Amino acid sequence: EMVQNPSLLQTRCFVDHRKVRVIGGQGGGGGHSFHSEPRKQFGGPDGGNGGDGGHVIFKADQQIRSLSSVLPFYQGFHGQRGGSKNCYGANGAYMYIKVPVGTLVKEDGKIVADLTRHGEEYVAAYGGAGGKGNRFFLSNDNRAPTLFTPGEPGQERVLHLELKTTAHAGLVGFPNTGKSSLLRAISNAKPAVAAYPFTTLNPHVGIVHYQDYEQIAVADIPGLIRGAHQNRGLGMAFLRHIERCRFLLYVVDLSVSQPWIQLQDLKYELEQYKKGLSKRPCVVIGNKIDLAQSRINLPLLKEQIDDRVIALSALMGNNLEELLLHLRELYDSYVKTEQSRGQIPVKW
């Protein structure tokens, strides 16, 4: 019994959004003072420059799992005023906001950053430059400048953060094939299930727990339709989610005649969206094996395709163990591949 009864599972909706206003730190003002020493009446100007305001920076961190810790507003640290005796004001420290790996940053609907790696940074708002102290304005013409400049304000922006999924496995199939039913059956995620297409409008992630505490994240992706790659249906958005999955679980409805056509069409859509996507490690799930027609179609499907086929019933619970064991094999080989490339596999 390798597979634990998947009962202590959690679900999360992985379209995570945040609107954030960010302002860089204000630059410190320039100093204005004159050197003074006993018996020396007119010292030179010695007001130092102000420090620069600190940037506000998004930093991808693999410890962070959602955007829930991101606040609606951040003000960067200000630079300090320049002092006398040519003292420069200290720069404002950089302010780092940790975000999950896979965070997209958008401004006015346009993507301005895509933080895909641990440690990657994006400057959300630059700090303002520090002002010049009066010493700066010393020249042959002006031996006693009184001029100094204030620090500049920090940059201000309103940004939208969006977290793309980093689920391990994606359930890919046409509408109504039983993807959501299957996720319900193998995890405790509770995506809506209904007898009509496009029940699922947002992707959900369910976590499958194994007895050795390994956790595999499976995404229920809304049904694709033919022409999805041309953005038919909600095409592009879903394909983008599929792109992030390390391996794919194709779900076909076995009770429909010639179910291999579904598979060909799915792979075609994926390949049109991104070359090589249909060649990700995968397994074909023949769902609805409880129906009479399915038992006729299953051997025909196996004849038609080379991929491994697991026939099961998400509704009745038949043969889920085979899927869970194979899912684990796919996961283990993903972990091995990543490690052999010196990469850190995504863990939940």
Ligand SMILES: Nc1nc2c(ncn2[C@@H]2O[C@H](COP(=O)(O)OP(=O)(O)OP(=O)(O)O)[C@@H](O)[C@H]2O)c(=O)[nH]1
């Ligand atoms: N007989 C039978 N029906 C099933 C099985 N799995 C799912 N269904 C039914 O098929 C219909 C669609 O199931 P969903 O799980 O909503 O399908 P989906 O692929 O998530 O659909 P979309 O979200 O619309 O893409 C529902 O009426 C389910 O009860 C199964 O194994 N056997």
Ligand SMILES: [Mg+2]
């Ligand atoms: Mg669904």
